[in-house]
Amino acid sequence: xxxxxxxxxxxxxxxxxxxxxxxxxxxxxxxxxxxxxxxxxxxxxxxxxxxxxxxxxxxxxxxxxxxxxxxxxxxxxxxxxxxxxxxxxxxxxxxxxxxxxxxxxxxxxxxxxxxxxxxxxxxxxxxxxxxxxxxxxxxxxxxxxxxxxxxxxxxxxxxxxxxxxxxxxxxxxxxxxxxxxxxxxxxxxxxxxxxxxxxxxxxxxxxxxxxxxxxxxxxxxxxxxxxxxxxxxxxxxxxxxxxxxxxxxxxxxxxxxxxxxxxxxxxxxxxxxxxxxxxxxxxxxxxxxxxxxxxxxxxxxxxxxxxxxxxxxxxxxxxxxxxxxxxxxxxxxxxxxxxxxxxxxxxxxxxxxxxxxxxxxxxxxxxxxxxxxxxxxxxxxxxxxxxxxxxxxxxxxxxxxxxxxxxxxxxxxxxxxxxxxxxxxxxxxxxxxxxxxxxxxxxxxxxxxxxxxxxxxxxxxxxxxxxxxxxxxxxxxxxxxxxxxxxxxxxxxxxxxxxxxxxxxxxxxxxxxxxxxxxxxxxxxxxxxxxxxxxxxxxxxxxxxxxxxxxxxxxxxxxxxxxxxxxxxxxxxxxxxxxxxxxxx
Amino acid sequence: xxxxxxxxxxxxxxxxxxxxxxxxxxxxxxxxxxxxxxxxxxxxxxxxxxxxxxxxxxxxxxxxxxxxxxxxxxxxxxxxxxxxxxxxxxxxxxxxxxxxxxxxxxxxxxxxxxxxxxxxxxxxxxxxxxxxxxxxxxxxxxxxxxxxxxxxxxxxxxxxxxxxxxxxxxxxxxxxxxxxxxxxxxxxxxxxxxxxxxxxxxxxxxxxxxxxxxxxxxxxxxxxxxxxxxxxxxxxxxxxxxxxxxxxxxxxxxxxxxxxxxxxxxxxxxxxxxxxxxxxxxxxxxxxxxxxxxxxxxxxxxxxxxxxxxxxxxxxxxxxxxxxxxxxxxxxxxxxxxxxxxxxxxxxxxxxxxxxxxxxxxxxxxxxxxxxxxxxxxxxxxxxxxxxxxxxxxxxx
Numbered sequence: 001x002x003x004x005x006x007x008x009x010x011x012x013x014x015x016x017x018x019x020x021x022x023x024x025x026x027x028x029x030x031x032x033x034x035x036x037x038x039x040x041x042x043x044x045x046x047x048x049x050x051x052x053x054x055x056x057x058x059x060x061x062x063x064x065x066x067x068x069x070x071x072x073x074x075x076x077x078x079x080x081x082x083x084x085x086x087x088x089x090x091x092x093x094x095x096x097x098x099x100x101x102x103x104x105x106x107x108x109x110x111x112x113x114x115x116x117x118x119x120x121x122x123x124x125x126x127x128x129x130x131x132x133x134x135x136x137x138x139x140x141x142x143x144x145x146x147x148x149x150x151x152x153x154x155x156x157x158x159x160x161x162x163x164x165x166x167x168x169x170x171x172x173x174x175x176x177x178x179x180x181x182x183x184x185x186x187x188x189x190x191x192x193x194x195x196x197x198x199x200x201x202x203x204x205x206x207x208x209x210x211x212x213x214x215x216x217x218x219x220x221x222x223x224x225x226x227x228x229x230x231x232x233x234x235x236x237x238x239x240x241x242x243x244x245x246x247x248x249x250x251x252x253x254x255x256x257x258x259x260x261x262x263x264x265x266x267x268x269x270x271x272x273x274x275x276x277x278x279x280x281x282x283x284x285x286x287x288x289x290x291x292x293x294x295x296x297x298x299x300x301x302x303x304x305x306x307x308x309x310x311x312x313x314x315x316x317x318x319x320x321x322x323x324x325x326x327x328x329x330x331x332x333x334x335x336x337x338x339x340x341x342x343x344x345x346x347x348x349x350x351x352x353x354x355x356x357x358x359x360x361x362x363x364x365x366x367x368x369x370x371x372x373x374x375x376x377x378x379x380x381x382x383x384x385x386x387x388x389x390x391x392x393x394x395x396x397x398x399x400x401x402x403x404x405x406x407x408x409x410x411x412x413x414x415x416x417x418x419x420x421x422x423x424x425x426x427x428x429x430x431x432x433x434x435x436x437x438x439x440x441x442x443x444x445x446x447x448x449x450x451x452x453x454x455x456x457x458x459x460x461x462x463x464x465x466x467x468x469x470x471x472x473x474x475x476x477x478x479x480x481x482x483x484x485x486x487x488x489x490x491x492x493x494x495x496x497x498x499x500x501x502x503x504x505x506x507x508x509x510x511x512x513x514x515x516x517x518x519x520x521x522x523x524x525x526x527x528x529x530x531x532x533x534x535x536x537x538x539x540x541x542x543x544x545x546x547x548x549x550x551x552x553x554x555x556x557x558x559x560x561x562x563x564x565x566x567x568x569x570x571x572x573x574x575x576x577x578x579x580x581x582x583x584x585x
Numbered sequence: 586x587x588x589x590x591x592x593x594x595x596x597x598x599x600x601x602x603x604x605x606x607x608x609x610x611x612x613x614x615x616x617x618x619x620x621x622x623x624x625x626x627x628x629x630x631x632x633x634x635x636x637x638x639x640x641x642x643x644x645x646x647x648x649x650x651x652x653x654x655x656x657x658x659x660x661x662x663x664x665x666x667x668x669x670x671x672x673x674x675x676x677x678x679x680x681x682x683x684x685x686x687x688x689x690x691x692x693x694x695x696x697x698x699x700x701x702x703x704x705x706x707x708x709x710x711x712x713x714x715x716x717x718x719x720x721x722x723x724x725x726x727x728x729x730x731x732x733x734x735x736x737x738x739x740x741x742x743x744x745x746x747x748x749x750x751x752x753x754x755x756x757x758x759x760x761x762x763x764x765x766x767x768x769x770x771x772x773x774x775x776x777x778x779x780x781x782x783x784x785x786x787x788x789x790x791x792x793x794x795x796x797x798x799x800x801x802x803x804x805x806x807x808x809x810x811x812x813x814x815x816x817x818x819x820x821x822x823x824x825x826x827x828x829x830x831x832x833x834x835x836x837x838x839x840x841x842x843x844x845x846x847x848x849x850x851x852x853x854x855x856x857x858x859x860x861x862x863x864x865x866x867x868x869x870x871x872x873x874x875x876x877x878x879x880x881x882x883x884x885x886x887x888x889x890x891x892x893x894x895x896x897x898x899x900x901x902x903x904x905x906x907x908x909x910x911x912x913x914x915x916x917x918x919x920x921x922x923x924x925x926x927x928x929x930x931x932x933x934x935x936x937x938x939x940x941x942x943x944x945x946x947x948x949x950x951x952x953x954x955x956x957x958x959x960x961x962x963x964x965x966x967x968x969x970x971x972x973x974x975x976x977x978x979x980x981x982x
Contacts (some may be wrong), residue, residue, distance in 0.1 A: 232638075232642070232646030232650070232651075233643070233646060233647075239646075239647065242647050243647065246647075249856065249857060249875060252839070252857055252875075253838055253839035253856055253857050254838070254857075256857075256859075257823075257841070412877060412894065415857065415859070415875045415877060415892065416875065416892045416894070416909065416911070418875060418891070419875070419891065419892035419908055419909035419944070420909075422605065422908065422909075423944060425643075426604075426605045542944070
């Protein structure tokens with residue numbers, strides 16, 4: 001029955017975060033059920049209608065508060081058309097006013113509802129043409145699916161929001177993410193920008209923006225459903241932390257050859273680099289700045305995608321690298337388009353093969369971390385770091401700013417990285433014990449210098465995301481410019497100190513902090529007696545070249561965040577108010 | 586039928602190779618021992634598997650997850666304290682739905698024939714037995730016809746060569762006997778059974794299937810060789826021109842075999858390795874993922890785990906090298922006969938190399954004597970000759 005397939009698919013997407021759930025089934029007329037709350041509470045209430053076609057939605061409130069009325073699907077005034085939508089309709093107020101004047105009755109506060117009334121307005125017996133006509137009126141972004149009573153097919157369209165069709169045997173499925181259909185098929189067709197489609201049980205027709213048919217073969221997906229299941233681990237996040245040695249190994253496979261081969265990035269003339277990203281990926285980009293400046297001696301800037309896309313742009317046209325785990329982050333996609341518009345050469349670093357960004361850029365590097373379900377990014381972050389090292393080595397080799405001996409040395413160390421990370425994981429029980437000193441804190445400061453300044457920003461973000469403790473990452477040199485005033489015995493500090501050229505300064509900063517009675521948790525190279533002497537507790541990581549130290553350090557910080565959240569009893573895989581990939585702006 | 590795999594123990598006698606994984610997850614032929622067991626069960630149609638896990642359970646759960654990748658459906662039961670296999674089995678009891686079941690030790694190398702024979706010839710409480718040339722390490726079974734009359738763990742004098750493989754068929758009533766025990770100290774299945782022999786009808790199935798148990802580190806190279814017996818050729822990585830491959834050789838994705846290498850199978854090489862130029866690898870050798878072997882080195886009959894670096898001009902024979910071991914140029918580990926001590930016993934070994942624990946760092950021109958066991962995380966300085974047993978984190982100057 002359609003309703004079971006829908007609920008199963010929606011459950012697979014639960015990890016992305018939601019506040020309400022709804023389904024509409026074509027079963028002797030359209031039947032709709034929706035409510036606010038968690039899937040586990042709503043599922044038993046949903047009647048098992050005997051229909052073969054339906055649409056479902058989990059909503060994450062952007063326009064209109066979370067409520068039963070604002071949940072999708074929406075139906076028109078006649079109750080014959082049902083519709084679900086991801087994205088934002090920017091001109092919804094204006095459209096709503098016009099439609100209300102024409103006599104349409106709105107039941108919600110959402111932007112989406114205008115779409116269903118627009119369809120009603122244009123409806124002429126052909127749902128596909130009607131949807132296209134309705135969408136021609138709207139400004140904004142959408143992935144939309146609609147059905148009309150008695151039609152036997154679903155019509156879909158996308159603009160700046162992901163949409164895939166799962167190709168089954170005697171059945172077809174539409175979803176916003178591959179994970180939703182993986183249980184039923186491993187063949188999918190990606191709907192591309194501006195396209196629309198008609199999907200029925202026995203066929204799929206795809207149309208481009210002009211309305212001409214498009215012929216596209218399904219893409220096989222190598223991820224399997226069990227890749228996305230917890231397999232005995234208490235949380236996806238812990239499983240994904242433990243998957244990092246394998247993820248890093250996969251990320252490196254064949255990529256070390258790329259340093260001289262130039263298959264991903266050909267020999268190009270680069271005078272500067274700009275790294276653009278959001279959230280956790282932004283921290284990977286900040287590490288990338290240190291790596292590229294060190295190895296390739298190229299001036300490198302880092303910008304938030306949401307800022308870059310609205311920035312004026314300058315005369316210089318840097319090599320622009322966009323980092324997005326999902327490849328669907330709305331702001332990063334917009335930034336990619338903006339970079340192209342400015343005439344910059346673009347490279348995307350993403351984890352998802354065939355994602356939207358891979359079609360928006362000149363070159364793509366896939367991190368091959370495998371699917372990540374926990375909302376807090378773990379293995380996708382460390383593999384983005386690997387991508388930054390490979391990019392730095394590639395640019396350095398291309399520009400001959402590093403010699404072959406150094407490339408070989410760093411390649412060897414990168415190849416050993418899975419082992420170093422395993423070495424950190426072996427210390428998990430020690431980390432679980434020492435985080436006791438952080439659990440009751442209200443605020444925690446994370447201090448680092450040089451390349452481990454962004455590492456500590458990421459560490460603070462992880463803690464904020466899942467434990468709800470206020471944490472702030474700071475460059476240790478900035479201590480005297482403010483944060484020192486906030487330190488006292490109830491404000492613990494986590495400090496990173498490795499054997500790089502900033503070590504002496506960092507040790508000095510830690511002593512300053514300790515002098516304010518703040519409990520200090522030091523993270524450093526194992527066997528570092530000097531660091532152990534001035535901190536209240538110390539976690540050691542395997543000795544790696546300082547430039548690579550963000551990787552093992554990050555794994556320590558992930559485990560710190562995980563164990564703090566666990567001791568506080570937080571909902572680790574689904575932190576409140578957060579979604580996995582932010583496809584709205 | 587359901588199977589219970591007992592994989593909660595560490596396997597302390599294999600230290601240092603159990604530092605960060607249980608014995609059942611030690612790779613032989615580049616796959617964990619436990620995977621061969623799951624495969625043997627699944628190929629006989631036993632797909633519902635309960636794994637009792639404990640020591641470093643994360644490594645097992647991460648590898649097998651819910652079992653779909655292996656054609657099985659796996660449930661996990663956690664044994665928090667090392668209270669023995671009888672306790673482990675009792676923990677699995679509630680998941681057995683009142684039906685007869687199979688029990689297998691998670692850390693013995695078995696092939697599917699053993700399971701097939703058990704399924705075919707089982708008769709109530711049944712134990713699979715094998716013949717061994719060296720029964721004193723194992724549990725020896727005394728039988729009359731196919732009935733068990735005695736069961737002696739590690740006998741001091743020769744009482745027979747029929748040994749217990751740890752593979753059983755249990756009628757459901759047996760689990761109730763296990764569940765009714767009070768567990769204070771470690772209690773093994775055989776201890777419990779041997780007490781009950783007089784009042785119980787316990788049968789054996791003799792099987793010609795392959796059974797092997799690595800008890801001590803020096804047993805691992807032979808278990809590894811057994812695992813490599815039936816591999817077939819498969820080249821996923823890059824083999825440069827001028828490389829000679831003979832016999833079955835497996836090369837994983839992203840691995841590069843450089844010019845002038847001479848590799849004689851059975852040999853399996855994992856993913857993302859960099860081998861050569863001019864490296865000789867002889868049978869039966871396994872090399873894990875992300876391994877780098879520098880020019881002019883010779884490797885024979887070895888088990889080399891992942892992320893190992895072996896410096897140029899090295900010679901390593903019949904040895905086990907743990908994850909993340911790194912050596913500089915000229916590491917010498919020749920194999921020879923020797924006498925070693927372990928468990929307060931003395932073993933006379935023929936043709937054995939050395940055993941190096943994970944993350945040990947070895948300088949240049951180091952010689953390690955046959956039979957040596959080097960702990961994990963040791964640091965061996967340039968030009969040293971090492972012999973005997975080294976504790977973890979030793980520094981040798």
